[in-house]
Amino acid sequence: MRNAPSVTYPVGRSVLCVRLMDAVAGLGLLGVLVGGIQGSWRVALVCSLVWGLWVVVALWARQRMAQGTLAWLPDQVPEGPSGEPGVWSWASGAYQEGVALKRVERIYDLQRAMLLRLHNPDGARTWIWVERGTEPGRWLDLRRALVAHA
Numbered sequence: 393m394r395n396a397p398s399v400t401y402p403v404g405r406s407v408l409c410v411r412l413m414d415a416v417a418g419l420g421l422l423g424v425l426v427g428g429i430q431g432s433w434r435v436a437l438v439c440s441l442v443w444g445l446w447v448v449v450a451l452w453a454r455q456r457m458a459q460g461t462l463a464w465l466p467d468q469v470p471e472g473p474s475g476e477p478g479v480w481s482w483a484s485g486a487y488q489e490g491v492a493l494k495r496v497e498r499i500y501d502l503q504r505a506m507l508l509r510l511h512n513p514d515g516a517r518t519w520i521w522v523e524r525g526t527e528p529g530r531w532l533d534l535r536r537a538l539v540a541h542a
Contacts, residue, residue, distance in 0.1 A: 396464060396533075396536045396537040396541060397464075397533045398463075398465060398466055399536075400463040400530070401461065401462050401463070401530055401531075402460075402526055403460050403461065403520050403522055404457075404459050405457045406457060406521030406523060408523060409521050410454060413454065416446060417450060420442060420443035420447075423439040423443065424436055457521075458484060458519065459484060460483050460487070460520075461483045461490075462480070462482055462508075462510075462534075463481040463483070464480055464534070465481055466478045480492070480493040480510075480541070482510050482512070492513065493510050493512060494511040494513055496508055496541075497509045497511070504523065504525075505521060505523045505524065506522050506538070507519065507521055522534065
């Protein structure tokens, strides 16, 4: 499928990722409680430290989740000798006017959510979660574009 449709897809904070982080934080808190109930202060202390570190990292990651718009533009011709038409574009707070990406990689595909790695021209990589629930009507178009131009 070389003619994937043009698609613009909004990217926001991932509900799936936030739920996973919350689940891990809940399991860590359970470890703290079990260690405290069993009377093992060492286990409770270690679990408390690990749990506290996880909460800080999870809150930091939640605030830094990339938000923007991912677009596949099949009619544009990329710079350089790639030979194939079509450009992936990423617009966000850092790239307000949008930037043409070198490539987009599907790292993990859960059918209703995908973890993608965006390769910017300046060498930076941006990791994003895209989810079907964000815009269900355009989800299959996004999947077609990703599969066709992997």
